[in-house]
Amino acid sequence: MSPLDAEIRDLMRFAAERSMMPRFRALADDEIEMKGKDDPVTIVDREVEQFLTEALTKLAPDVAVVGEEAVAADATVLEKLSEACWIIDPLDGTANFTEGKEPFGIIIALADAGVAVAGWLYDPHKDRLCHARKGEGAFINGERVRARTTGHTPPVAGISTLFLDEEERVQINERIAPHYTMVDIPRCAAEQYPRLALGENDISVFKRTLAWDHAAGALWLNEAGGKAARYDGSEYRVDERNRTGLIGASSPDQWEAFAARIQGNLS
Structure with missing residues (x-):
């Protein structure tokens, strides 16, 4: 594990130990708000983002920071995504x-000119850090990993219909469901992407593709030898x-087969 990977891990671990884990199953009612339908935010989201924003700014003063909660407060922060920037999801799976x-x-990505160049996904329960740099492979806690399929027939697909419109739901039910074993999603990108590389799921479809949810995970999956693409x-x-x-x-083969079905090229 590189010094930067270790430093990012330590920041994420500290944030989880200080703000996240003590409040797990102990949140007060006034520590939870709703930003929108099915979109809660907690005191933990805000504390972790503030801490990581300050820490990453000290680490690289010339690199902008785009945090999920900063964007919720000021949408113009999104303009920084086209430059060198850190991208933070302070509590993925709120x-x-x-x-x-x-x-x-917790998810952190480093992007430049619109492309993720490094990413870190941290699971505090497992003390698991999935990390990758563009062109250098994917790792878990410093050990290189290579994506593998479930080996199941039919393949396993974790697909949520939460953000799909009616036409998209019909498409999934008619074109996809008959050819896959459909399973629930974890509602947490920091868990969903590892499932795609570690033999638990073969396919996931994401309607919303916010940078703080997907920049790190898509990079990590591609570096592991799976495939994440539009x-x-x-x-x-x-x-x-x-x-x-x-x-x-x-795997790329699983991606191609699924894409062909969703585009209507296979019956």
């Missing part, structure tokens, strides 16, 4: 956390703010 359930975690096969970019839709797969 809905799970507020319900006293796992999984949840429906048309194009690269996921953090600065495509108004674009939706992302397919993650345990």
Whole structure:
């Protein structure tokens, strides 16, 4: 593990130990708010983001910081995604956390010119750090990992219909469900991406593709030898703010087969 990876891990671990774990299953009612439908925010989100923003700014003063809660307060922060920036999801899986359930975690990515160049996904329960740098492979706690499929027939697909419109739901039910074993999603990108590389899921589809949820995970999965890409096969970019839709797969072959079905090229 490089010195930077170790430093980022230590920051995430400290934030989890100080702000996150003591409040797990112990949040007061006034420590939870709703930013929108199915979109809670807690005192933990804000504390962790403030701490990481300050720490990363000290680490690299010339690199901007784009945090999920900073964007919620001021949407113009998104403009920084086109430059060198850290991207922070201070509590990925907030809905799970507020319900006293796992999984949840912390995600940090480093991007430049709209492309993620490094990423870290931390699970405080497992003390697991998934980390990657572009072109250098994917790792868990310093050990290189290579994506593997579930080996199941039919393949396993974790797909949520929460953010899909009616037409998209019909498409999933008619074109996809008959050819896959459908399973629940963890509602936590810091867990979903590892599942795609560690033989638990073969496919995931994401309607919302916010940078703090996907920059690190998509990079990590691709570096592991799986595939994360837009429906048309194009690269996921953090600065495509108004674009939706992302397919993650345990292998390029699984990605191609799924994409063909969702595009209607297979019956």
